[in-house]
Amino acid sequence: MKTAKQKDKPWQLKFTWALSIVMLTLVAGFFYQSFQEMRKITPVQVAVERIKDKAASEQLSE
Amino acid sequence: MTDSIEVDPPSGEIPEEPSQGFPWRGVLEGCAWALLVAAFVIGQIAAKPDYAGMLAKALPDEVLTRSENNTILPFVFQIQGKDDVVIISDGEGYGGPLVVGIRARRTEDGGRLAEVLMLSHKETPAFMERLRRGKFFPQFGGKDVIDNFIVGDDIDVVSGASVSSKGFTKAVRDAVHQGAVSQLGLEPTWQQPGWSLGLNEALLVTLIVLAFYAGYRKDKLAKIAKPTVMIGALLFVGFYANASLSLSSLAGIIMGYIPDLREHPMWWIMIIGVFGSVVVMGRNIYCQQLCPFMVVQDLAQKISGVKLRIDHRFQKRARTLIFFMSWVALMLIFLSAHPALGSYEPFAMMFSLEGLGIQWYILPASLLGAFFVPRFWCRLFCPVGLYLNEMVRLRRRVLGWFSGRKVGEG
Numbered sequence: 001m002k003t004a005k006q007k008d009k010p011w012q013l014k015f016t017w018a019l020s021i022v023m024l025t026l027v028a029g030f031f032y033q034s035f036q037e038m039r040k041i042t043p044v045q046v047a048v049e050r051i052k053d054k055a056a057s058e059q060l061s062e
Numbered sequence: 063m064t065d066s067i068e069v070d071p072p073s074g075e076i077p078e079e080p081s082q083g084f085p086w087r088g089v090l091e092g093c094a095w096a097l098l099v100a101a102f103v104i105g106q107i108a109a110k111p112d113y114a115g116m117l118a119k120a121l122p123d124e125v126l127t128r129s130e131n132n133t134i135l136p137f138v139f140q141i142q143g144k145d146d147v148v149i150i151s152d153g154e155g156y157g158g159p160l161v162v163g164i165r166a167r168r169t170e171d172g173g174r175l176a177e178v179l180m181l182s183h184k185e186t187p188a189f190m191e192r193l194r195r196g197k198f199f200p201q202f203g204g205k206d207v208i209d210n211f212i213v214g215d216d217i218d219v220v221s222g223a224s225v226s227s228k229g230f231t232k233a234v235r236d237a238v239h240q241g242a243v244s245q246l247g248l249e250p251t252w253q254q255p256g257w258s259l260g261l262n263e264a265l266l267v268t269l270i271v272l273a274f275y276a277g278y279r280k281d282k283l284a285k286i287a288k289p290t291v292m293i294g295a296l297l298f299v300g301f302y303a304n305a306s307l308s309l310s311s312l313a314g315i316i317m318g319y320i321p322d323l324r325e326h327p328m329w330w331i332m333i334i335g336v337f338g339s340v341v342v343m344g345r346n347i348y349c350q351q352l353c354p355f356m357v358v359q360d361l362a363q364k365i366s367g368v369k370l371r372i373d374h375r376f377q378k379r380a381r382t383l384i385f386f387m388s389w390v391a392l393m394l395i396f397l398s399a400h401p402a403l404g405s406y407e408p409f410a411m412m413f414s415l416e417g418l419g420i421q422w423y424i425l426p427a428s429l430l431g432a433f434f435v436p437r438f439w440c441r442l443f444c445p446v447g448l449y450l451n452e453m454v455r456l457r458r459r460v461l462g463w464f465s466g467r468k469v470g471e472g
Contacts, residue, residue: 012370012371013371013373015370015434016370016371016372016373016376016434016435017373017376019427019430019431019434019435019438020372020376020431020442022427023424023427023428023431023438023442023443024383026420026423026424026427027387027406027424027443029420029423030406030419030420030421030424031390031391031394031404031406033418033419033420034394034398034403034404035394037398037403038394038397038398038400038403
C-alpha cells in the first residue's frame with residue numbers, strides 16, 4: 001500500500017501503459033489466430049484421432 | 063442510464079454522465095446486440111453437423127449405409143460388403159461437444175471395438191492436448207463391446223481434463239453399447255454409469271461453503287477460511303481440476319453445451335455455486351475467492367512487492383474495453399459454434415501448460431503484468447469478472463425495481 005500511495009513517476013505510468021498495450025496487442029493477435037482457425041472449420045471435419053486395435057485393423061485391411 | 067450502485071467492476075470505471083446529443087452509445091449497443099444475435103443464429107444453422115459427410119471423410123474407402131432412421135444420436139451405419147458397423151455418438155467436453163464414431167465387429171464371443179474415430183470436437187485445445195499426452199485414447203483400443211466404458215472403472219481419467227475424459231468416454235460408450243444391442247444382438251450385461259460423486263466434489267462444495275463464510279463473516283474462522291479457500295482454489299480448482307470459469311464456459315451454456323449432471327457434478331457444483339451466490343446473495347464469490355488465476359496474480363504481487371498504478375485514462379475505459387473484447391470473442395464463438403475460439407483468457411493454459419500459438423505469449427504477459435500491477439488481468443482484461451459483477455449489479459437493479467425504491471438506496 002505504501003508504494004501505491006506515493007505519487008506516480010512518469011516512467012511508471014508509461015510502463016503500465018506499455019504493458020497494457022502489449023497485452024491488448026496479444027489479445028488482438030489471439031482473435032486473428034481464432035479467425036484463421038474459424039475459416040479452416042468446415043461442416044465436414046476430418047478425423048483428428050484414430051485409435052485402432054492392431055489385430056482388428058489387420059483384419060479390416062484384408 | 064446512470065445509477066448509484068457501487069459494485070466494483072473489474073475496471074473500476076466510473077459510470078459516465080448521460081450525453082445530451084444523439085444517443086450514439088445506445089445505437090452502438092443496439093447494433094452490437096443485434097450482431098451477436100445474428101451471429102448466434104447463423105452459427106447454429108451452419109454448425110448443424112453432417113454426420114454422413116464426417117464419416118465419408120474419415121473412412122474414404124468404405125461405402126456406408128444408414129441402417130436406422132432415428133433423428134437423435136447414436137446413428138448406425140453399415141459398411142457395405144463387410145460385417146462391421148459404424149456408430150456415431152457424442153459427449154460434452156469442457157468447451158463443447160465431441161463427436162465420436164466407433165467401428166464395431168462381431169467376434170466369436172460377442173463383439174469388439176475395432177476402431178474409434180474422433181470426427182469433430184469443440185474442445186479447448188489445452189484439454190485435448192492433455193488427453194493426447196496423457197495416453198488417454200489408446201485405452202480404447204481392442205476393448206470388448208460389453209465392457210463398461212466408465213471413467214474410474216475400466217477407463218482412467220486424465221487429471222486436469224476430467225470433463226473431456228468423461229465426455230469422450232460417454233460418446234464411445236453410447237455408440238458401442240447401442241451397436242452391441244441393436245446390431246450384434248447382445249444382452250446388456252455392462253454396468254450403467256452412476257453418480258460420479260466423491261472426494262473431489264466434496265472438496266469443491268467445502269471450498270464454496272468456506273468462500274461464502276469468509277465473504278460474510280469477520281470472525282476467527284473467517285480469517286482462517288479466506289487463505290484456506292485461496293490455497294484450495296489454486297491447488298484444487300486450478301492445478302488439479304483446471305476448472306476455472308472462462309468466457310467459453312459462459313458462451314457454452316448459452317449454446318446449450320451443458321455436461322451431464324451425473325457424470326460431471328463438479329461442473330454443476332461450480333456453476334450453481336457461483337451463479338447461485340450472485341442470484342441469491344448478490345455476491346461474486348468467484349472473483350473474490352475461488353478464481354485460481356486471481357491467487358496466482360496475488361502471489362506474483364507478493365513476490366515482487368511492486369504496486370504500480372494504471373494510468374487513470376486507461377483504467378477509466380477498461381470496462382468498455384473488456385466489453386468490446388468479449389464482444390469480439392462472442393462473435394467468434396457464436397459464428398463458429400466453437401467456444402474455445404473466443405476464449406482469450408490464460409486460465410486453461412496456466413494450469414495445464416498446454417496451449418496453441420499466441421496463447422503462449424498471453425500467459426507470460428499477463429503474469430508479468432500482475433508482477434507490477436495488482437490483479438492486472440482482473441482489472442483490465444477479464445470478461446468473467448466483468449460479467450459476474452454486471453450480474454450482481456443487475457440483481458440489485460431488479461430488486462430495487464421490485465421493492466419500488468430508488469436503486470442504490472440502502
